[in-house]
Each structure stands twice: as structure tokens, then as C-alpha cells.
Amino acid sequence: MELDLDAAARCLLEARYVIALTGAGLSVESGIPPFRGPNGLWTKYGEPPMNGYERFLADPRKAWEERLNPQGPMRELWDALARAEPNPGHHALAELEEMGVLQATITQNVDNLHRMAGAVRLLEIHGNATLIRCVQCVARFERDEIDYVQLPPRCPRCGGLLKSDTVSFGEPIPPDVLAGCTVEADRADCMIVAGTSATVYPAAGFPIAIAERGGDLIEVNPYPSDLTAFCRVRLPGPSGEMLPALLERVRALR
Ligand code: APR
DSSP states (O other): OHHHHHHHHHHHHHOSSEEEEEOGGGGGGGTOOOSSSTTOHHHHHOOOOTTHHHHHHHOHHHHHHHHHSOOHHHHHHHHHHHHOOOOHHHHHHHHHHHTTSOOEEEEOOOSOHHHHTTOSSEEETTOOTTEEEETTTOOEEEGGGSOOSSSSOBOTTTOOBEEESSOOTTOOOOHHHHHHHHHHHHHOSEEEEESOOOOSTTTTHHHHHHHHTTOEEEEEOSSOOTTGGGOSEEEOSOHHHHHHHHHHHHHHHO
């Protein structure tokens, strides 16, 4: 492990432009279940229908009633999100950003924990559960800025349909976030890939593009993933332990 931490830290310090991609595994130590694997929500309840967005557009009032009174897997997820706090993994990434080693973080997580940990250059590719977004003008609002008496609620700016900022299955990634992710991934020659099974696109495509350009991937995951074969270094443990250890090694070698 010592050698891997050294190798990972040297990759970060020798790279020209480092970014991170994170997934549900990063928030497991904050009490939020992952989606796949042994304790995954989808493993337990089954994958949700892939046409979530179509169903939202077909009956937005019903979708909002379900959103405001979630059942089954969504109940478990929203309850865990409400209680969660950032863990040492989130804080280590925020500190690497503050040190100028990490340039940006692309997260698939909707849990707001990176922001709470102080991340600045953050791209939430699947949205943020504390925000509401207009499907027409893409304006975003804090949850409590919106009045839910009339369902579906309407955009205060353009009158468009409002939905949770979280990206539903079958929904296109909002163009502003996707553009930002693409810019960062195109610039990067090194990526920390923490807590993701790397099975959902377009997010999973970014590390592969970096590896195919000859860039370095550093995987932080207790279990192998679809990306392991592309990785320069693997830190096979919980991100709440591996990322602080990596941060310390970077400090020591800098
Ligand atoms: N630390 C680091 N990684 C962990 C930890 C931990 N403590 N515990 C589990 N993992 C790893 C698992 O081995 C797995 O590879 O985290 C990964 C979680 O994978 P998924 O549950 O598939 O989550 P993710 O990759 O984020 O899913 C992508 O799928 O369902 C959609 O929109 C949802 O954003 C999500 C997307």
C-alpha cells in the first residue's frame, strides 16, 4: 500500500491538470447506500424504470406528489441524504483543491456533500437533491425558494415546468453541466476516480477518454470496477481512509 500511495501522490504532483470523478461509494461512509453491489439500493429494490423522465413529463403533478412523499428506495435514499454529513474523503478532495493540486471535481452524487465539504470547482453531473431546476430555462433554485401549493410548481423566471435538479433516468444531462464536465475532462491528464462502478454514461466515458489519451487514472475503491484495467494506480480501500492518506502523502512529497 505504501508504494501505491507514493505512486499515486507522484502522479498527482507530476500531472499538468488533475481532476476527480466521484460516485456513490464516496458517500457510503456518510451513511448513504450505494446503488449497485452487495448493499446497493438497486440490488435491494431492483433498478428503477429507465423512463423516469418521460413519466415525469407525462404527469408532472403525479411525479411531484411522489417526490414530496417518496416511498420504497427513494424514501430510504432521501432519508439518508437528509441525515448525511461529509466524511474525510470529501474533505481530503476539498483540501487537494485548496492546495491547487486538484483543479475540479465531477460528481455523480446528488447529496450536496462535496459542497458542504468546501469544494469550489464542482460539477454535479446528475444534479443536486437540494436544488430545483426549470426544464425550460435551466434556472436553478434552492428548495425553499419554491412554493409547492400548486403542483407542478412553475418557474418564477419563465413560467416553465420545475423538477428536482436530480437527473432522472432517460433525462438528458443539463447542457451547462455537461459542457463544463467536457471542458474539464478534455484538459485533464490525470484523474482520481473514487467510489464509482463506472457503469453509467456519459460520466463513465470521461476517465476512459483520459486513459486513451495516455493520461493517468488513480482508482480509489475497495472493489475492482469496470475501470480497474485502465488505471495506473489502485488504492483498494474505503475512500474515507484512502483519500486522507493520499492527501498526507502529497503533502509529504511536495
Ligand atoms: N469507498 C469507496 N468506494 C466504495 C465504498 C467506499 N467506502 N463502498 C463502495 N464503494 C464502491 C463500490 O465498489 C462501487 O464500485 O463504490 C461504487 C458504487 O457504485 P454504484 O453504486 O454503481 O454508484 P455510482 O457509480 O455512483 O452509480 C452511478 O448510477 O444509479 C445511477 O444516478 C445513479 O449516480 C448514480 C449512477
